[in-house]
Amino acid sequence: MSRRNLQIVTALLGLVPVITGVLTMMGVDDPLYASMHLPRDVTLDSNLRFFGGVWLGLGLAVLWLVPRIEREAVLFRALWLMIFLGGAGRLLSLTMLGAPLPPFIAFTVLELLGAPLMLWWQHRVAR
Template sequence: MTRRLLQAATAAMALIPVATGVLTMMGIDDPLYHASGLPRDALLDGNLRFFGGVWLALGLAMLSLVPQIEREGRLFAVLWGAVFLGGVGRALSMAWLGLPPAPFIGFTALELLGAPAFIAWQRQVAARDGHAGGAGPALQKSPPRQG
């Protein structure tokens, strides 16, 4: 699969946390949570808004990688690793409390299966484009010093 396709897919996937992060920063008043009838609770509202902000930042960080995606392997893997761990959290919730609405089961599958696939895809593109694992300039070997 090509670099351009990876860029397009990453940009599309990054728009999800950007949009939902903005919504989640509404806290309990987010349409999803508001419809569930959650009680007005400062702790819950504050945590929802905090995690909405973190989710928004993750999406913006992912968008920032798109232009030089083949060179950004480490950060790309860290961001998708965070998505994967979020999926682990959702899976634990399903195991302990039961299934959420159907779309969230799909999100969990995407997080647990898609994250490793995106990391592997980026590494493949980086290797094809001659970037050592896509590690970025700070992690690539410097030529030996002469002198």
Template sequence: MTPARERTLLQAAVALVCIVPFGASLTGILLGAAWLQPAPATDLDSHFRYLSGLFLGMGIAFASCVPGIERKTARFRLLGMMVVLGGLARLWSLVILGPPSTGHAVGLCIELIVVPLLLAWQARVARRLRLPG
């Protein structure tokens, strides 16, 4: 596969994965914690909507990496690290409280499997498309 074709496939994969934070964050902003728990406490709902706003910002930042993805390694790695750290926090919750619902388990897989694979793929594409000096 040519480097340009691989870059296009990576761009498509990242764009596709961005659907998750866009959908989940917008739902969290609009519906608050009631989306997951009937009659949540006010502070929980406030915090949930705040985190949903951060999640939306991360989704937009990831989407901004799609054009010229081979040149956006630092941004892509920073965002990826943020997602993996969130996944590790979610994993800690699984350890101390037990398995989450299916949607959150899917999120955990994206955070600790899909995103690290995308980070490795982006590094490969950036390396393959590096122009000689």
């Protein structure tokens, strides 16, 4: 439960939105979406690229706060709240439309269960 361990885990988790954000900015040509043979719809492509950029920005913000993780509680909480809300959106989709591909189920679990755990851990380190 040390500061250093929290920094390492946060940095590793921060790389997930950085990497997937860059990929999603490829729109429907993202390797994951391309393999699903989605229609080349301009609105879908535009939204994927927009949300990929937002996701990339969130990941960069997570990486930025790692060196001062115990002092950036407000930003840390805001970022993890956004991640949790994204997981809630995925859960809503899962209940309304069915299960997505397995990686997205894992992301949902990480977002919904990992966010509260990360908030608790950062609070303990900050004290």
